[in-house]
Amino acid sequence: MILKNLGLSYGLVGLAFLALVLRLGHPYHRVLALVMYVISWVPFILSFERRRALVRLHRLKWGSKLKSYSPHILLALLLGFFLYVANVLMPVEHSPLVQMSSDELTADLADDAQTIRYLDQSMKRLARSTTESGLLDKSLTELSTEEKLQIKGNYSEFLQTALEVDLLQRKYKGFYLIDYIHRSEHHARSFLQAFYAFASLYRSSLERVTAIKGVAGLNTLLNEPDFAYGIPSHSVFDLNQNLTHPDTLLRLSAGRAYLQLVKKDLRDSEIMLAELGKNLDAIDRLLGKNPKLFVSNPLELLEHKAFRAWFPLQKRIAVQLSYIRTTDREYFISAEQLTQYLPRLEPGDILLERRNWHITNLGIPGFWPHLAMYTGTLDDMDAYFAEVQTGGGSFSEAVRQLYPEVHAAYREHSGDDRSPRVIEAKRDGVILQSLRKSAGCDYLAVLRPRVSRVEKMNAVLNAYRHYGKPYDYNFDFATDNAMVCSELVYKAYEGAKGLTLETQFINGRVILPPNSLAQKFDAEFDLPDHELEFILFLDGSEAGLQAIDRDAEAFRKTWRRTKWDIMQE
Numbered sequence: 001m002i003l004k005n006l007g008l009s010y011g012l013v014g015l016a017f018l019a020l021v022l023r024l025g026h027p028y029h030r031v032l033a034l035v036m037y038v039i040s041w042v043p044f045i046l047s048f049e050r051r052r053a054l055v056r057l058h059r060l061k062w063g064s065k066l067k068s069y070s071p072h073i074l075l076a077l078l079l080g081f082f083l084y085v086a087n088v089l090m091p092v093e094h095s096p097l098v099q100m101s102s103d104e105l106t107a108d109l110a111d112d113a114q115t116i117r118y119l120d121q122s123m124k125r126l127a128r129s130t131t132e133s134g135l136l137d138k139s140l141t142e143l144s145t146e147e148k149l150q151i152k153g154n155y156s157e158f159l160q161t162a163l164e165v166d167l168l169q170r171k172y173k174g175f176y177l178i179d180y181i182h183r184s185e186h187h188a189r190s191f192l193q194a195f196y197a198f199a200s201l202y203r204s205s206l207e208r209v210t211a212i213k214g215v216a217g218l219n220t221l222l223n224e225p226d227f228a229y230g231i232p233s234h235s236v237f238d239l240n241q242n243l244t245h246p247d248t249l250l251r252l253s254a255g256r257a258y259l260q261l262v263k264k265d266l267r268d269s270e271i272m273l274a275e276l277g278k279n280l281d282a283i284d285r286l287l288g289k290n291p292k293l294f295v296s297n298p299l300e301l302l303e304h305k306a307f308r309a310w311f312p313l314q315k316r317i318a319v320q321l322s323y324i325r326t327t328d329r330e331y332f333i334s335a336e337q338l339t340q341y342l343p344r345l346e347p348g349d350i351l352l353e354r355r356n357w358h359i360t361n362l363g364i365p366g367f368w369p370h371l372a373m374y375t376g377t378l379d380d381m382d383a384y385f386a387e388v389q390t391g392g393g394s395f396s397e398a399v400r401q402l403y404p405e406v407h408a409a410y411r412e413h414s415g416d417d418r419s420p421r422v423i424e425a426k427r428d429g430v431i432l433q434s435l436r437k438s439a440g441c442d443y444l445a446v447l448r449p450r451v452s453r454v455e456k457m458n459a460v461l462n463a464y465r466h467y468g469k470p471y472d473y474n475f476d477f478a479t480d481n482a483m484v485c486s487e488l489v490y491k492a493y494e495g496a497k498g499l500t501l502e503t504q505f506i507n508g509r510v511i512l513p514p515n516s517l518a519q520k521f522d523a524e525f526d527l528p529d530h531e532l533e534f535i536l537f538l539d540g541s542e543a544g545l546q547a548i549d550r551d552a553e554a555f556r557k558t559w560r561r562t563k564w565d566i567m568q569e
Contacts, residue, residue: 005047012040012307017091142219156229169197188265220478332547348456352464353445366515372424442540451498463492477510518559
């Protein structure tokens with residue numbers, strides 16, 4: 001009785017599958033399949049209960065129990081798999097196709113076939129333009145801001161085109177609702193439209209993801225949301241994960257098989273069939289070159305979920321640590337001392353800062369943990385950039401037009417000792433600060449890039465582009481929606497002629513340690529074409545509780561100091 005019930009259940013599952021595939025009893029084939037599927041559970045449960053009674057009677061051990069239940073386990077898996085396949089390939093949903101007359105569907109099929117082919121060619125053209133531009137042959141740190149924007153623009157256009165293809169795919173994915181017995185050509189052509197769009201999307205996504213992953217850090221840049229370009233959050237990640245999703249692979253394999261069944265009904269579709277064949281061949285070739293995709297994607301998914309769970313805690317810890325200072329003494333550099341050195345400073349100068357006894361110093365490599373950019377007041381910049389400002393207006397007027405929030409922040413405390421003179425990224429985000437607030441620290445160095453005033457003006461304006469952005473607690477230069485201190489300075493001077501700031505790739509992230517600027521200054525000091533000029537070094541002394549004005553030779557050695565400079569005299 002046990003085997004008879006199992007056999008009956010297997011038979012009913014097989015008949016339900018055939019009813020769906022061969023459309024037996026159309027138009028009631030889905031109802032028939034569902035009824036047989038539900039009935040198949042009855043003999044399965046009866047057989048299972050009978051087997052359980054025998055197992056209890058004979059008091060079998062675990063190994064024997066598992067072996068005894070193996071046919072039931074196999075059938076249970078088969079029942080579950082059947083339900084999964086049916087839901088993926090033929091979900092119960094409304095389709096606009098069944099509401100169309102034959103003439104309407106014929107007209108739509110003809111128009112949409114041309115549209116799908118055009119969109120397919122557009123995505124291939126976009127892929128070629130990116131490859132031929134040579135931008136993907138560079139590392140992320142070699143790409144200029146303009147080149148990054150060019151890549152974003154191309155990627156955005158790809159996403160928009162892919163969305164249009166997906167809309168057409170969704171329109172025709174209910175092809176199975178069209179009666180194959182009486183409307184075989186409409187059924188087959190609707191399937192071809194859906195599968196052609198699916199294969200086009202798959203191939204283009206696979207090509208795009210492969211190209212993006214060839215440039216370290218580029219996927220991080222394109223995964224951040226950019227509403228100006230219409231790029232949603234985690235878009236590259238989602239594209240990549242979809243390539244190996246079980247639903248996608250099932251549709252790809254089932255589509256290939258079903259294509260062979262309906263190909264005889266696809267009269268006058270030779271061009272689409274040929275192009276579909278090319279897309280499928282390209283998919284096979286690309287997957288053959290990237291078999292590790294099926295291993296790396298699950299690991300990437302695990303990493304993604306782990307990061308999303310961990311990052312809020314990481315941010316909370318980092319914020320809390322930023323408030324911890326294990327002393328209550330005043331910082332060595334006072335507002336009065338800074339006023340004394342104010343005439344030395346010019347817009348575009350780079351400030352290196354350190355505050356002892358801060359816990360956050362432990363997590364930043366090197367002696368110098370913070371960078372900022374000196375701008376001066378609006379009046380200072382009007383005078384400094386008067387020779388290079390174009391357009392007939394002052395620099396402050398250009399700031400008012402381009403960045404009204406920045407202009408308002410300068411004007412809020414204009415004329416007093418709280419006047420903003422520094423732009424920097426701190427836990428509050430990218431902000432404007434007074435010099436006494438920013439540089440009121442224990443150690444301060446000022447370096448001046450040896451670039452033209454035009455380059456300095458552009459650097460200041462570039463920094464203003466990021467005003468108001470949050471602090472980047474993931475510490476990754478590949479993103480633009482949040483900033484760390486050195487990232488702001490790096491992206492301000494990015495592309496400037498006469499200054500090269502070398503980033504480092506640490507723990508999978510592109511960063512510029514503030515300490516590396518002191519190291520760069522030291523390495524280039526004796527060279528005629530050195531890129532940084534020494535302006536000021538106030539060296540803190542824990543023994544004297546003061547900051548002492550020292551020369552360039554003393555500053556050159558600072559990048560070698562340990563984090564524990566509090567132990568020095």
